[in-house]
Amino acid sequence: PVRLPEEIRNDITPRLERLWREAGHEGAVKLCCLYLRYEKRESYTTRLRNSSSLEHHLSAVRLLGEAGYQVLLTGDFEIDDATRKGFRGALVDERDLGVDRDIYQLFAGSQADIFIGNHGGGEILAIVNEIPSLYLDWFPYSHGRKNAWVYFKAARDKDGHLFPGRRLITDFVYDSAASFGTLINNTQEEITDAVACFIEDVKS
Numbered sequence: 001p002v003r004l005p006e007e008i009r010n011d012i013t014p015r016l017e018r019l020w021r022e023a024g025h026e027g028a029v030k031l032c033c034l035y036l037r038y039e040k041r042e043s044y045t046t047r048l049r050n051s052s053s054l055e056h057h058l059s060a061v062r063l064l065g066e067a068g069y070q071v072l073l074t075g076d077f078e079i080d081d082a083t084r085k086g087f088r089g090a091l092v093d094e095r096d097l098g099v100d101r102d103i104y105q106l107f108a109g110s111q112a113d114i115f116i117g118n119h120g121g122g123e124i125l126a127i128v129n130e131i132p133s134l135y136l137d138w139f140p141y142s143h144g145r146k147n148a149w150v151y152f153k154a155a156r157d158k159d160g161h162l163f164p165g166r167r168l169i170t171d172f173v174y175d176s177a178a179s180f181g182t183l184i185n186n187t188q189e190e191i192t193d194a195v196a197c198f199i200e201d202v203k204s
Contacts, residue, residue, distance in 0.1 A: 001129040002110050004103070012107050015097045019089030020070050032069040033108045033126065034061070034091075035117030038076040048178055051075070051118045051137050056188040058083065058091075060116075060195035065090040067199045072108035075122050114202055116195065119143065134198040137185045140176040141169050149201070151194050154184040 003009065020029045036051040054077040061071050071091045073079060079093055089096065094104035109115075109125035115133040117123060123145075126133050133148040141152055155163045155172075158181055163172075172180045186194070 002125060004107055004110060008103060009107065009111065012097060012099060012104075013111075015099075016070060016072075016092070019092055019096055021089075023065075023070075023087070023089035025065070025068070025070075025090070027068065030067075030069045030113045031108070031111055032064050032071045033112035033115045033117070033122075033131075034071050034073050034075075035109070035115065035120070035122035036073070036075040036077045037118040037120040037122065039120075040076075048139055048176075048183055049119050049137070050185075051077075052185040052188075052191065053077070054079070054083070056186075057191055059188060059192040061087065061091050063192065063195055063199065069114065069199075072104075072112065074105045074108050075117065075120070114198070116198070132202050134194060136191055136194060139178070139183060141173045142176070149194070149198055151186055151190065153186070155181045156184060157181045 017029060034057065036054060036057065038050050039046045064071050073091060073093045079091060083091065084096070094101045097104060105122070106125070109122060110129060112126065112131055115123065115126035115131045117135065118137055119135065119139065123133070127145065130147055133145060135145060135148055135150045138150045138152045144150060152168060155168060155178065157163060163181065
């Protein structure tokens with residue numbers, strides 16, 4: 001597997017463990033890389049792969065904490081002060097660790113026990129290291145990943161009606177521009193349910 005040098009890993013790992021204990025947890029910590037992508041460039045097809053908000057993932061983060069996972073946030077969202085205080089080391093980023101952002105993102109992506117996130121650059125290390133992965137807000141429908149669970153975006157037609165899921169992967173599977181309608185991100189409830197199922201699946 002791809003890893004950062006041992007010296008860097010040995011510097012970051014104790015910092016994470018300290019934050020985990022400060023959050024009130026005991027025992028060995030497992031790591032979850034949470035990669036949330038939000039592309040702001042003026043590229044319509046690129047922005048079709050954007051994530052739901054961080055707020056919509058917080059219930060799932062709580063479930064992960066209860067299951068013994070410390071969540072390392074990567075990607076394009078930032079943890080606000082209230083959320084940082086509320087999770088007290090169970091949801092962290094480079095600010096909590098006091099390390100370089102690029103080093104942190106590489107550490108999170110390569111050292112995680114599980115990966116949860118979106119279709120984008122932040123998934124590369126999870127693919128290379130064959131980390132069990134849950135993909136949310138997935139598009140295009142024609143893409144997939146080995147060793148992964150995938151939850152597609154829903155979609156509405158031009159009259160506002162939801163497409164049946166089967167049509168998305170039969171009629172529109174190669175329409176990477178979503179010209180058939182409007183994509184809909186996974187809801188908070190859908191994200192939480194997906195993560196709950198994923199946690200149970202990776203136990204076995």
